[in-house]
Each structure stands twice: as C-alpha cells, then as structure tokens.
Amino acid sequence: MAENPVKAARQSSHWVYRHNRVTRLTHWSNALALMILFMSGLQIFNAHPHLYWGSTSEPEKAFFSISATNDDGDPRGYVELYGRQVDTTGFLGVQQGVFGPSARAFPSWLTVPGYYSLAAARRWHFFFGWLFALNGTLYIVYNLAVGHLRKFFFTFSDAKKVPAMLAYYLHLRKKSPQDSEYNPLQKMAYTSVFVILTPLVLLSGMAMSPQLDVAFNWLPAAFGGRQSARAFHFILAFGFLSFTFGHVVMVLTQGFVNNMRSMLSGWYKEKMPTIIEPPVKALPTETVIAEESKIAAEHAESQAQAPHSAVPDAKIQATPAPKTPDADLSTPEKQAEKNEEPKS
Amino acid sequence: MKNLNPKLSRRNLLLGTLQGTGLLLLSGCEKVFDGLSRNDKVQSLLELAEHGSRRAQRLLAGRNKLAQEFSVKDISPKFRSNGNPPPITMDYATDAKNQWTKWRLDVSGLVTQPASFSLTELKSMPSRTQITRHDCVEGWSVIGKWKGVRLEEIMNKVQPAAAAKYVVFRCMDTDSDGTNYFESIDLIDAVHPQTILAYELNDQPLPVDNGAPLRLRVETQLGYKHAKYIRALEFVANLEKLGQGKGGYWEDQGYEWYAGI
Secondary structure (H helix, E strand, C coil): CCCCCCHHHHHHCCEEECCCHHHHHHHHHHHHHHHHHHHHHHHHHHCCCEECCCCCCCHHHCCEEEEEEEECCEEEEEEEECCEEEECCCCCEEEEECCEEEEECCCHHHCCCCCCCHHHHHHHHHHHHHHHHHHHHHHHHHHHHHCCHHHHCCCHHHHHHHHHHHHHHCCCCCCCCCCCCCCHHHHHHHHHHHHHHHHHHHHHHHCCCHHHHHHCCHHHHHCCCHHHHHHHHHHHHHHHHHHHHHHHHHHHHCCHHHHHHHHHCCEEECCHHHHHCCHHHHCCCCCCCHHHHHHHHHHHHHHHHCCCCCCHHHHHHHCCCCCCCCHHHHCHHHHHHHHHHHHC | CCCHHHHHHHHHHHHHHHHHHHHHHHHHHHHHHHHHHCCHHHHHHHCHHHHHHHHHHHHHHCCCCCCCCCCHHHCCCCCCCCCCCCCCCHHHHHHHHCCCCCCEEEEEECECCCEEEEHHHHHHCCEEEEEEEEECCCCCEEEEEEEEEEHHHHHHHHCECCCCCEEEEEEEEECCCCCEEEEEEEHHHHCCCCCEEEEEECCEECCHHHCCCCEEECCCCCHHHCCCCEEEEEEECCCCCCCCCCCCCCHHHCCCCCCCC
16 A cells, blocks of 8 residues: 555545555455355355245245246246246246256356355355454454444434435435535445344344254244244345445445545545635645646536536535534544554 | 536446446356366365354354254144155165064164164164254255154263264165265264154154154254164264265265254
C-alpha cells in the first residue's frame, strides 16, 4: 500500500481513511467465502432439492421443490412452491448440456463444483464455512475494540430517519437526513446483516449437524426441527444474495471508483465537507493532483449548474453541511489509524 | 446538465465492462472450481475443515450427551432406505427366510477374546430402545424407533486391546461393481450410549431394506456411517489397509470420514 506524496493534500481535501486493514481484508475474504458458500450450497441442495417444515422430510409434505418430469421423452424442469408449479426448463430442474437435456435442480454454472459431486461441494462448503465464521469473529472483535462498529450500528435515532432517507432515495425529498458517515438505511442494512442474517445462517447450518444436535438438543428445535433449519438456511442464503446484490448496485451507482478505492486502500473521498465552502472554492487548487482536480471540477460544475440534480454525485453535494464536518478526523482512533497507515 | 452525459456514458461503459467480466468469470469459474475440486493438494487443504469440525464438535458435545429422542407420534410413516440394494446372494435370501438361523456376527481383530454371536444371542443381551432422527448426507431426515444391543456390550465381551482405535463394520451388500460396503467409527463413538447394533425397527424385525439382520445406529453422525447388513466387526489400530484407505465405502468416494456435520 504505497502512500504517495499527495497524502497531505488528500487529507486537506477531505480524504478520510474509512476502512482499516482488518475491515478490508475480511471484506474481500468474506466476498470470496460467501460466493463459494452460496454456490457449493446450491450443489448440496441439488442432492435433495426439496424443502420441508418440521423435523422430518415426508415426501408428500415438501413445500418447495425443484424437480423434473419426463413425459413422452420430453424433459421439463419446474419449481413448485406450495403446490403451484412454474416451468423452468433450461434453467432449474432441467439443464441443456452438450449431451442434451439433463435433470438437475440448479444448473452447473451456478454450482461449485460444476459437475455433480455432493462430496466435493461439502468439502468446499465446510472449509469456507469455517473461514466465514473466523473472519466474522476477527472483524467483530477488532472493530469493536477500535470503535469502528459504532459508526454504522443502527440505533433508535436512526430508525426515526429511515422514512426520510427512503423518501430521499425515491426522489420524493431533496434533503438527505444523513448526518454521519453512514446513512440510516446503510446502517439498517449492515446492522441487520450482522445481528440477524449472519447469526441465523450460522446457527441454521449448525442445526443440520448431527453431532452439534447431540451437543445442543435445542438447536434444531429452535428452528422448528432439522428440516425447518435446512429450509431457513436455504432462505437465508438468498437473503445474503439479495444483500450482496443491493450492496453491489449501491457501490456501482454511488461512486464506484471512490467506493472501490476505499475498500482496497482504505481512503474514501468525503464530499460532504466541501460544501462548507462556496462552490467557487471547490475548483482545483495547486494542492490537488490532476486526476482529482478533474473530479473536483465536475463536482463544482454540477453543483453550480444543477444543485438539486438527481445524479448521485450531485446529490451528495446538495447535502446540507453537517453539524460535525468530519466525524472521522475528530476521533482519536481515526487519527491513530491515519498514523498507522504509512507503515503498511 | 450537458456536462453529466459523458459521465453517464462512462458509467455505462464501466457497467458494461463489469457485466461482461462477470459473465466471463462465471463461465470461467465453473472450470476453475472443477479443476480445484479435482486437485489433490487443494482438496487436502479443504479437508483441514473436517478435522477442525471433528475436534470442535466433539469438544462441545462431550462423550455422554444424547441425541434427541422423540416420542412415538413423531415416527415417520415410512423409514426411507438408501444406498446399495439388499444383498442378492442365495445365502442371504434363504437365511432371511429362515429368520437368520445361519447368520453370525464375527468379532475379530485387536481383541483379547474373538467371538461370534448368533442373532438369538444378541437379542438375549441387554438391549436399548431409542426413537431417533436419521439424517442423510443428501439432506433428508426420518424418525424411527430402534432396538438393539449397545456396541459397548459387545466390546465388554471381546475386550479390545489397548492398540485398537477403530471398529470396522464388514457388510454383505455390494455396489454394482461388486465392492462390499464397509464403514468404521472410532472407539469414542463406539462406546456412546446410543451407539447400538439394531435388530428391530419400529417394533418389527429389521426389514431387509433397512439392513437386516443387523445394522449400526451411530446417532452422532450422518446416515452413511450407519452400516447395514453387518456380518462382522473388526477392531483395528488404523484405517489405511481398508479399501482405498479412507475408512469406508463412501469415504473412498470422497465423503468425509467424520460425518458429524
């Protein structure tokens, strides 16, 4: 992580060191782990593509199935939910392969490994399950210690701002109610992943283990039985998928380069404080490097010409000046992190 | 707003590129993971998780905690069977008709008193009855009521030597290639209070589909460990000389030896 000579300039032009090293490391190893867990999980599901509520799996009681029929040599794949069927031939249930159609719940391009192997999928799944759990522990312990978690922990006062933030995203409101580094919806999303999705996906996974069920008889019962735990595990996996989808959309649309840079190097360009000054002063100065001056110029222009435009970058510019200009620079931990950085 | 257009098209370009790479990655992904799944070094790295799971789970479970036992009303209407078809030899078929008068359980290996038991002898020993859930590695579960003799009772009779670490189950069923089924568990699971050699399912003599005349119940582990159609037990110090050396029929096909997860 080479620090360049413009660091001083960066700081003076509102660069914030947003993500510490542990956060960045665990973020990317988690991204890999979640991808492999999801895809190997689909392969494991393929071994018995039906879901049930309760302890056992009486065949006629499945509430969800991905299956195939082969009437008159015409293989059709379908998804069934509470008795309602949707034909999904070619995607789910029946896949088109080099050797013609084959029965398969999730297609090979969505599973790890691609070829059918429950044994291999389980090995991938449990290795990355451990990685996911250890990763999460490292992240939580470290960030609790340095006080980073506080920044986006959803609180009661954030809850009150959720409707306003939603209205702002839906263009029904011009002013963002955001008053700190993360907005209320971001806090809600991240906090729910930490306190709901992650513990539940781990516990429902563990509830499928016979040995852990011996250790904790209440564990499968807490989900309504082992098959219920399996169903929850499946549904929660799709909860992670939707979170990841939303997360990636936000990263792509809310300043992709800035977001990626901050998760790779730690440095995020904080735009809110710039509007404390009149727009004219946000024009390039001698301390700003060429690349940044271009961005700054665009911001200044867009702000000057379309102060309340719907374009995301301009949106942030249009945010009223927060009472505390930069919470990041104001805390001692943050300063400590900044000091730590050049050593890396 | 003019100045925003180049930015938007740049964004579109970026999105397009990402989408393209995403699709490429996805199709490449399959090949990469297929390759990695067949690579022995990668696989032995992934197997570290199996050892971690065994140690951690055993630590949490202790030695004597019991698997949940259910009530009669929880018993599944049909106890699903899986795996190899029942043995097809004439000996097996005639013996099944004659209530297993010829069948004997041979116990050998690292024991001070090798022995052989008839089914009647096993049934005359102290028994344990338990209504437990059977979890298949594929994902399904059934509940059944089992009656059998605790494996520890057998061990008390044959006295395993100090060097014995595992008990191997030799089975009568074969796959389509003629390979005999076999399984193994270590002595920690062997002496678990619910580890039994079952001869009854749901108050009936063990049906042929479920492993007649005798099958293993090891409630701390998944279904494939529960060897059916048992003909002999063998106490051994290690698993290397069995089959391909992984300790069981499915283990030789890549499944974990420790199936507590």
